[in-house]
Amino acid sequence: MTAPSELKAYRRKLDLRAGRVDMSHGSGGRAMADLITGIFRAAFANKFLDQGNDQASLPMPTGGRLVMTTDGYVVSPLFFPGGDIGSLAVHGTINDVAMAGAKPLYLSASFIIEEGFAFADLKRIADSMGAASRESGVPVVTGDTKVVERGKADGVFIATAGIGVVPDGISLSGDRAAPGDAVLISGSIGDHGVAIMSSRENLEFETAIVSDSAALHGLVAAMLDAAGAQIKLLRDPTRGGLAATLNELAQQSGVGFRIDEAAIPVKSQVAAACELLGLDPLFVANEGKLVAVVDAEAAVALLAAMRAHPLGRDAAIIGRVVADAQRFVQMTTAFGGGRIVDWLSGEQLPRIC
Amino acid sequence: MKYVDEYRDGALARRIADTIAAEVVCERSYAFMEFCGGHTHAISRYGIEDMLPPGLRMIHGPGCPVCVLPVGRIDDAIRLARSPAVTLCTYADMMRVPGSKGGSLLKAKAAGADIRMIYSSLDAVRIAEAEPGREVVFFAIGFETTTPPTAIALRAAIAKGLRNFSIFCNHVLTPVAMRAILEAPAEPGAPPVAIDGFVGPAHVSTVIGMAPYHEFAETYRKPVVIAGFEPLDVMQAILMLVRQVNTQRAEVENQYIRAVTAAGNLTAQVLCAEIFAVREAFEWRGLGVVPASALRLRDAYADYDAERRFEIHTVHADDNPACECPAILRGRKRPAECKLFGTVCTPETPMGACMVSSEGACAAHWSYGRFREHQRLAS
Amino acid sequence: MCLAIPALVVELLPEQMARISLDGVTKTISVALVDNVAPGDYVIVHVGHALSRIDAEEAARTLALFAEAGRLMQAASA
Numbered sequence: 001m002t003a004p005s006e007l008k009a010y011r012r013k014l015d016l017r018a019g020r021v022d023m024s025h026g027s028g029g030r031a032m033a034d035l036i037t038g039i040f041r042a043a044f045a046n047k048f049l050d051q052g053n054d055q056a057s058l059p060m061p062t063g064g065r066l067v068m069t070t071d072g073y074v075v076s077p078l079f080f081p082g083g084d085i086g087s088l089a090v091h092g093t094i095n096d097v098a099m100a101g102a103k104p105l106y107l108s109a110s111f112i113i114e115e116g117f118a119f120a121d122l123k124r125i126a127d128s129m130g131a132a133s134r135e136s137g138v139p140v141v142t143g144d145t146k147v148v149e150r151g152k153a154d155g156v157f158i159a160t161a162g163i164g165v166v167p168d169g170i171s172l173s174g175d176r177a178a179p180g181d182a183v184l185i186s187g188s189i190g191d192h193g194v195a196i197m198s199s200r201e202n203l204e205f206e207t208a209i210v211s212d213s214a215a216l217h218g219l220v221a222a223m224l225d226a227a228g229a230q231i232k233l234l235r236d237p238t239r240g241g242l243a244a245t246l247n248e249l250a251q252q253s254g255v256g257f258r259i260d261e262a263a264i265p266v267k268s269q270v271a272a273a274c275e276l277l278g279l280d281p282l283f284v285a286n287e288g289k290l291v292a293v294v295d296a297e298a299a300v301a302l303l304a305a306m307r308a309h310p311l312g313r314d315a316a317i318i319g320r321v322v323a324d325a326q327r328f329v330q331m332t333t334a335f336g337g338g339r340i341v342d343w344l345s346g347e348q349l350p351r352i353c
Numbered sequence: 354m355k356y357v358d359e360y361r362d363g364a365l366a367r368r369i370a371d372t373i374a375a376e377v378v379c380e381r382s383y384a385f386m387e388f389c390g391g392h393t394h395a396i397s398r399y400g401i402e403d404m405l406p407p408g409l410r411m412i413h414g415p416g417c418p419v420c421v422l423p424v425g426r427i428d429d430a431i432r433l434a435r436s437p438a439v440t441l442c443t444y445a446d447m448m449r450v451p452g453s454k455g456g457s458l459l460k461a462k463a464a465g466a467d468i469r470m471i472y473s474s475l476d477a478v479r480i481a482e483a484e485p486g487r488e489v490v491f492f493a494i495g496f497e498t499t500t501p502p503t504a505i506a507l508r509a510a511i512a513k514g515l516r517n518f519s520i521f522c523n524h525v526l527t528p529v530a531m532r533a534i535l536e537a538p539a540e541p542g543a544p545p546v547a548i549d550g551f552v553g554p555a556h557v558s559t560v561i562g563m564a565p566y567h568e569f570a571e572t573y574r575k576p577v578v579i580a581g582f583e584p585l586d587v588m589q590a591i592l593m594l595v596r597q598v599n600t601q602r603a604e605v606e607n608q609y610i611r612a613v614t615a616a617g618n619l620t621a622q623v624l625c626a627e628i629f630a631v632r633e634a635f636e637w638r639g640l641g642v643v644p645a646s647a648l649r650l651r652d653a654y655a656d657y658d659a660e661r662r663f664e665i666h667t668v669h670a671d672d673n674p675a676c677e678c679p680a681i682l683r684g685r686k687r688p689a690e691c692k693l694f695g696t697v698c699t700p701e702t703p704m705g706a707c708m709v710s711s712e713g714a715c716a717a718h719w720s721y722g723r724f725r726e727h728q729r730l731a732s
Numbered sequence: 733m734c735l736a737i738p739a740l741v742v743e744l745l746p747e748q749m750a751r752i753s754l755d756g757v758t759k760t761i762s763v764a765l766v767d768n769v770a771p772g773d774y775v776i777v778h779v780g781h782a783l784s785r786i787d788a789e790e791a792a793r794t795l796a797l798f799a800e801a802g803r804l805m806q807a808a809s810a
Contacts, residue, residue: 368801
């Protein structure tokens with residue numbers, strides 16, 4: 001008679017080295033359960049996820065207001081210098097919550113995986129997400145997995161949601177910029193976009209630039225401590241770059257901006273890569289930077305608080321808000337003349353002209 | 354960046370601007386055409402207009418090969434790309450240029466055409482070598498700066514014995530276009546546009562040297578100053594033009610001495626002469642048909658000529674009749690004077706040559722300078 | 733369509749190619765159009781090809797001319 005301890009578990013381990021996702025992993029059966037346990041639960045381990053339900057039961061925060069955001073991540077290539085689609089998804093979602101001045105509390109992650117995607121790559125992404133989540137102190141509490149036929153997804157797409165709490169007394173919003181306010185940026189622009197482009201096959205240039213992908217909630221907390229009541233809004237300049245963000249804010253708040261090009265921090269290799277490709281750093285995406293609009297009197301104190309934080313060392317005051325019926329973002333070039341900074345037209349393709 | 358940053362110094366810019374302001378003669382106005390799209394872009398991007406005195410105006414010329422490529426040739430490229438066997442390799446600038454019926458290479462790509470954006474002509478050769486089952490066509494465009502790179506690619510393809518590589522050649526010539534601008538007949542009732550001098554192209558001149566511009570100085574009595582691309586170069590060149598006009602000189606001067614020699618790049622010139630022949634005539638968007646203004650592959654290279662391989666017969670297509678590009682390219686009108694500007698015609702929905710690329714006069718004005726219209730109205 | 737950038741030649745490669753660097757960003761380009769390119773030279777790069785060499789003396793002379801324009805101005809107004 002076999003002793004109970006000798007009974008086999010009949011669980012087949014995932015072949016993480018050479019295995020690939022197939023349609024059975026999305027069908028709700030044993031294969032999917034194995035995938036979730038072997039890759040996702042292992043990477044994201046936390047008490048909420050470990051409840052093992054289709055939803056997470058979360059304690060109700062006391063006081064303040066709930067903040068919620070949702071995002072989709074479709075970056076290509078999936079792995080790039082300074083990060084991957086997984087870490088990007090965690091950082092980006094946290095940042096959307098943090099831009100409201102909220103403390104991010106929980107994340108969800110939904111994976112849409114292309115048939116044939118390698119387990120090794122999926123594990124690498126999940127582990128990277130898990131690490132980003134732990135470093136930020138924001139757990140992934142619930143998730144979902146779907147598999148689509150070959151060719152219907154570019155490897156993997158990740159959709160997220162994030163929840164946070166913003167304390168009473170803090171009310172940041174894109175329509176609050178007013179003439180006289182100061183405009184600050186937390187650091188150099190263009191790093192993420194250049195890092196992505198350097199990984200794209202058809203462009204082939206080598207650079208030491210890495211993506212600036214980072215969770216900004218710690219920096220935001222420091223900023224709120226220093227000047228919370230006087231900050232009007234925060235926004236992270238992702239796709240479309242600083243130019244898109246300033247134009248969005250101009251429209252939302254019904255104002256104009258006057259920016260000083262010489263004050264905008266740009267790393268020399270980013271400037272060089274942009275020259276080579278004929279790109280303007282103003283339109284290049286960032287994933288670890290924020291724009292802040294604040295009462296003019298609080299600008300210097302806010303700048304000091306930002307520079308004291310590791311993610312704000314290169315923070316700078318880059319301009320001011322003005323009354324402008326045309327909602328122009330006008331910039332004084334480093335050369336001395338003036339120009340406007342318009343929305344990016346279409347997708348920024350490398351210019352050779 | 355060495356040889357870049359020093360030429361963007363704001364303090365030096367102010368001093369040159371002051372010098373220009375001091376030397377312009379109050380009683381007269383100055384109108385200079387910068388031929389090259391790269392200069393148009395530099396002037397807009399750095400806000401150089403703000404630093405010039407009121408009596409001095411820059412006219413934006415047609416030196417943007419993306420802008421002046423006629424609609425019919427875009428249609429040809431789109432049609433080629435749609436063939437299942439063809440891989441069309443193109444510079445990124447061409448992707449969003451609209452053909453007739455609203456098509457573009459970008460839209461064709463979205464619909465499944467095999468279109469590859471490349472940085473260097475040699476990338477097209479590499480693709481042809483790596484994918485022998487594909488018919489690789491290189492969409493070659495550009496002025497004399499970009500022509501030698503096409504020649505190098507053809508030479509490489511021949512050396513590798515590639516049978517699946519061809520070139521759709523749309524290279525155009527600078528001095529011929531400058532002449533066409535000067536000879537443009539005045540519209541009845543409209544005053545002729547006086548162009549007092551040219552800011553000559555920077556990198557076209559590294560290839561062709563200074564000699565081709567002498568006819569403008571000698572026959573047309575227009576000064577030409579070849580200028581580098583950096584904003585200080587442009588301002589220095591404008592100062593040199595002002596001085597020529599003030600002393601009634603008409604000479605070809607070289608401001609871009611660090612990169613342009615009088616003879617130009619002989620290696621490039623010899624190679625291009627071997628490979629290309631001048632077409633009898635070529636249509637330019639906005640300028641009409643201009644004789645002897647463009648290049649085709651010589652008969653010896655017929656095997657590599659996409660027009661022959663794919664029997665391309667270009668069909669002329671009209672621009673929107675309200676499009677004022679013909680007048681704008683000649684400096685007769687400003688972008689804001691075109692009815693379509695900013696409403697129907699924007700960088701997202703370009704109607705004509707001047708808006709299709711960021712170097713066109715209208716695109717540059719829209720993206721960088723349109724706030725000045727409001728300043729003009731407000732003052 | 734003449735966007736071209738001055739870059740430092742770092743290394744010569746086979747088949748008339750070279751590695752260039754612009755402030756540490758490196759790329760491989762063709763130098764077939766410029767004779768006798770050597771590491772340490774600065775070349776004008778356009779669409780992946782070197783078109784001409786930058787003459788360091790003429791570059792310095794150009795900067796001097798910029799500065800001179802300003803000096804004459806100040807002298808005139810003094």
